[in-house]
Amino acid sequence: xxxxRQLTEFPEPTESTEEHVLRHAFGQFPSGVTAVAALVDGxxxxxxxxxxxxxxxxxxxxxxxxxxxxxxxxxxRTAHRIGxxxxxxxxxxxxxxxxxxxxxxxxxxxxxxxxxxxxxxxxAPAWLECSIEQEIxxxxxxLALLRIRHAETYAGIGPLVFHASxxxxxxx
Numbered sequence: 001x002x003x004x005r006q007l008t009e010f011p012e013p014t015e016s017t018e019e020h021v022l023r024h025a026f027g028q029f030p031s032g033v034t035a036v037a038a039l040v041d042g043x044x045x046x047x048x049x050x051x052x053x054x055x056x057x058x059x060x061x062x063x064x065x066x067x068x069x070x071x072x073x074x075x076x077r078t079a080h081r082i083g084x085x086x087x088x089x090x091x092x093x094x095x096x097x098x099x100x101x102x103x104x105x106x107x108x109x110x111x112x113x114x115x116x117x118x119x120x121x122x123x124a125p126a127w128l129e130c131s132i133e134q135e136i137x138x139x140x141x142x143l144a145l146l147r148i149r150h151a152e153t154y155a156g157i158g159p160l161v162f163h164a165s166x167x168x169x170x171x172x
Contacts, residue, residue: 027163027164027165028163028164029163030161030162030163030168031050031051031052031161031162031163032050032052032086032087032159032160032161032162033048033049033050033086033087033091033095033159033160033161033162033167034048034049034050034052034064034084034085034086034087035047035048035049035083035084035085035087035091035094035095035098035119035121035124036048036049036064036066036076036082036083036084037076037082037083037085037098037106037111037118037119037121038076038079038080038081038082038083038117038118038119039079039113039117039119040075040076040078040079044105044106044111044119045072045075045076045079045105046072046076046098046105046106046119047066047070047072047073047076047098047099048087048094048095048096048098048099049064049065049066049084050162051064051065051141052064052084052086055145059147060147060148060151061133061145061146061147061148062084062128062130062145062146062148063143063144063145063146064084064143064144064146065138065141065142065143065144066141066142066144067140067141067142068137068140068141068142069140073142077132077135077144079117079118080116080117080131081114081116081117081118081129081130081131081149082118082129082130082131082132082146083114083118083119083120083121083127083128083129083130084127084128084130084146085119085120085121085124085126085127086124086125086126086127086159087121087124087159087160088123088124088125088157088158088159088160089157089158089159089160089169089170090123090160091121091123091124091160092160092167094109094121095160095162095167096167097109106119109121109122110122110123114129114150115129115150116129116149118130120152123157124154124157125153125154125157125158125159126151126152126153126154127151127152127153128146128148128150128151129148129149129150129151130146130147130148130149131146131147131149132144132145132146132147133145133146133147158170
């Protein structure tokens, strides 16, 4: 049995609660990326969200965090149902577009509309059709609890991973 490697020298830590240091610290945690989208006033509207987490199986809940001043979220939250597409490894450009402050985010994206107006991105390994259960102010963000009304999964599609300010694929 091999013994764990002992480190004798550690790099000096950067200690601060300044925003740039916190962004770097938060960026050390890899996360998936989701497209949160719906039809609003007849147009496709969506945002990229990497702060997504399963919350509960009973009742079926997930959470997302969005910037409190997001104009897109203010409009998106009015939709009857919201789609949460777990983005696949080929969706890095879509994630960039959904994160940008532009109106025309869905021009080259293949997507489908659910029965209640939620948008599903084609090629996503999982899709959830949700309604807003609760919104909780959380600093400069809003923590939104979403109740899952319908779920679909698609085998054989790897997830898109966000880490250290970049998009990555998992090695098989």
